[in-house]
Amino acid sequence: MHPTKPAAWTNTPDAEEIARRQTVNINIETVSNNISTDYPGHFPGEDVEFTIERFREAFSVNFHQNDQFLSSFSLVGIDASLSNAFRRILLAEIPTLAIENVYIENNTSVIQDEVLAHRLGLIPFKGGREGLHNFLKWHKKPEVGEDPYAGCFDWNTVRLELNVECTVNPDASPAEDDPLKAYNNAHVYAKDLVFVPTGKQEEYFSGENAIMPTNPDILIAKLRPRQSINLAMHMHKGIGSDHAKFSPVATASYRLLPTITITKPILGADAEKFAKCFPKGVIGLEKVTKKEAAKKGSGYEGQEGQAKAVVVDAMKDTVSRECLRHAEFEGKVKLGRRRDHFIFSIESTGQWDSDELFLESVKHMKLKCKKLEQQVINMAR
Amino acid sequence: MPREEYQVPTGASGAQRGATRDAHESRAQMSYLCGDCGGSVTLGKDALVACPHCAGRVLYKERTKRMVQFEAR
Numbered sequence: 001m002h003p004t005k006p007a008a009w010t011n012t013p014d015a016e017e018i019a020r021r022q023t024v025n026i027n028i029e030t031v032s033n034n035i036s037t038d039y040p041g042h043f044p045g046e047d048v049e050f051t052i053e054r055f056r057e058a059f060s061v062n063f064h065q066n067d068q069f070l071s072s073f074s075l076v077g078i079d080a081s082l083s084n085a086f087r088r089i090l091l092a093e094i095p096t097l098a099i100e101n102v103y104i105e106n107n108t109s110v111i112q113d114e115v116l117a118h119r120l121g122l123i124p125f126k127g128g129r130e131g132l133h134n135f136l137k138w139h140k141k142p143e144v145g146e147d148p149y150a151g152c153f154d155w156n157t158v159r160l161e162l163n164v165e166c167t168v169n170p171d172a173s174p175a176e177d178d179p180l181k182a183y184n185n186a187h188v189y190a191k192d193l194v195f196v197p198t199g200k201q202e203e204y205f206s207g208e209n210a211i212m213p214t215n216p217d218i219l220i221a222k223l224r225p226r227q228s229i230n231l232a233m234h235m236h237k238g239i240g241s242d243h244a245k246f247s248p249v250a251t252a253s254y255r256l257l258p259t260i261t262i263t264k265p266i267l268g269a270d271a272e273k274f275a276k277c278f279p280k281g282v283i284g285l286e287k288v289t290k291k292e293a294a295k296k297g298s299g300y301e302g303q304e305g306q307a308k309a310v311v312v313d314a315m316k317d318t319v320s321r322e323c324l325r326h327a328e329f330e331g332k333v334k335l336g337r338r339r340d341h342f343i344f345s346i347e348s349t350g351q352w353d354s355d356e357l358f359l360e361s362v363k364h365m366k367l368k369c370k371k372l373e374q375q376v377i378n379m380a381r
Numbered sequence: 382m383p384r385e386e387y388q389v390p391t392g393a394s395g396a397q398r399g400a401t402r403d404a405h406e407s408r409a410q411m412s413y414l415c416g417d418c419g420g421s422v423t424l425g426k427d428a429l430v431a432c433p434h435c436a437g438r439v440l441y442k443e444r445t446k447r448m449v450q451f452e453a454r
Contacts, residue, residue: 102451108444114451121453226419233453243454 090252092240131204154199166223191216214350257341277323
């Protein structure tokens with residue numbers, strides 16, 4: 001016997017079903033539906049194969065903020081595996097220049113040599129983009145027993161110097177308490193590091209393109225009279241997976257777009273309390289209109305002019321789940337996150353522009369895919 | 382070139398071959414820093430360990446004059 005009506009699963013998914021699939025549910029103490037299901041074979045009879053056309057159609061990028069060193073943008077219609085790959089590449093695989101070797105001639109300050117060297121290494125630097133990205137190349141670490149300076153050239157090593165000595169300021173009054181006024185060079189700042197151009201570096205790093213710390217007021221050490229620091233430094237290019245000082249970003253993170261669905265009306269004093277459960281600007285209060293009040297079964301009957309809670313900007317929500325703790329909102333609100341909407345936030349340390357950094361991560365990803373492709377080809381042979 | 386390399390001792394340089402003590406004449410005078418007044422103190426062999434300016438008995442060795450290399454990590 002053939003059934004007259006096909007089973008429910010053979011229907012194409014409606015909007016509600018699609019919304020259910022792309023929402024991660026945030027419940028009072030748990031998170032559910034957190035596994036993506038958009039791969040072939042998961043839903044019988046549905047073709048969700050990855051094709052570049054489909055991806056192009058569904059994918060979009062929109063910027064929320066784009067300052068030189070801080071950008072925030074949304075990637076919509078991308079899988080977590082890809083956006084996470086971009087994030088990890090941003091943190092660990094985009095090269096930057098940082099202090100790698102410190103040659104200390106003299107250090108009579110209270111800060112120990114190795115601690116001083118470590119502090120110097122963590123200072124972020126900026127310089128001419130052309131020189132940093134194209135002129136400077138990788139430096140190969142010398143083997144044990146090899147001449148350590150034989151591999152240092154103008155195209156892979158940048159030399160910096162720091163020579164400061166603290167002296168008593170003769171113009172200050174003897175009763176002066178502030179060490180910054182009583183002594184010269186009481187504080188050593190990142191701006192005291194002197195860039196020494198060698199060879200062709202003069203062409204790429206001169207004037208405002210000179211290699212200098214992004215934040216000139218980083219405190220390196222404190223000195224007292226007759227203490228001095230004399231040292232030279234070598235900077236090399238490196239990547240974040242080798243050491244965090246090479247990471248081009250201060251933070252590179254994403255979060256999923258929060259969703260707030262008010263399933264039953266929240267009115268009057270409850271609405272005000274509801275708005276207070278969220279950060280400012282997430283929930284707004286509106287008056288119930290005549291039309292809504294007239295509609296039977298809407299929950300607004302006879303409530304014309306009352307305040308009701310509406311979602312204004314879910315993106316501003318921190319998903320604190322505060323509203324789920326109150327009994328009066330039980331069953332009236334559903335919290336969730338859009339599974340394929342990633343709100344990226346990238347803060348650069350100064351060697352790259354923050355939007356340029358993301359493009360660079362895409363470039364690295366592409367390169368990795370090309371390498372993998374070649375290996376698969378070799379494997380199949 | 383590396384600044385410090387091991388110098389193979391040559392037998393002809395004064396000290397007798399196989400001697401475990403080198404002659405002290407070359408470094409009979411050592412310079413220290415006084416822990417009390419911070420002044421420089423030079424002590425000869427068998428001299429009293431005290432600062433001539435303030436009689437402080439705590440003396441510190443001076444930092445090496447050699448360059449020290451560190452990795453900034």
